[in-house]
Amino acid sequence: MEESADRRFYNSVAFVHRGLTVHTHRKVYLPDYTLFEEGRYFAPGAEIKAFDTEFGKIGILICEDAFHMSALYILSQSGAQNIIIPSNSPARGNQEGNHEASGFWQTSNRYIAGVLTANVLFVNRVGVEDGVSFWGGSEAYDARGRRLKSLEMFKEDSGCVDVNMKTVRIARIETPFLRDEKAFILKNYLNERG
Secondary structure (H helix, E strand, C coil): CEECCCCCEECEEEEEECCEEEEEEECCCCCCCCCCCHHHHCCCCCCCCCEEECCEEEEECCHHHHHCHHHHHHHHHCCCCEEEEEECCECCCCCCCCCHHHHHHHHHHHHHHHHHCCEEEEEECEEEECCEEEEECCEEECCCCCEEEECCECCCCCCCCCCCHHHHHHHHHHCCHHHHCCHHHHHHHHHHHC
16 A cells, blocks of 8 residues: 555555665556445556566556556557566455456466567465455466466465566567557547547
């Protein structure tokens, strides 16, 4: 949680490198359905953008941000090579690894990596708080949509993954979605709507 100078509270994630805050992302899309009440407690962020690092261009999307096409489109058009998605996804269904939340995220993460031709690092909470279970299952995908690492579900786990930036270049040559995007079509559409 981040408190702004004007006393607003944001669900935020900071990218810190060598002791310096390089970028802070404030969650834009705050869910207010089923057990979620984020819009009740937090102010929404106002921007999504990629930022430069020595590890390439990075974008951060907090949980539900990753389900909105505008967020993905902006990061794609900003040239993001790596996308970090911290999440607090609760478990739904059974706890045998065959529940809808994990399957939905796995499909989404693979799609984001493959279509945006970007490495995706999904980090999900694990454990139980106030009777709500969080399923863990953090995972990493390369820019070709191949899973590089998957951590345990329903128990604390950790791991390292080697993110090869050459894969981004290869993926963007093999699957030139970024190159072939027609941003002017969206601009024309938005202009027509006034």
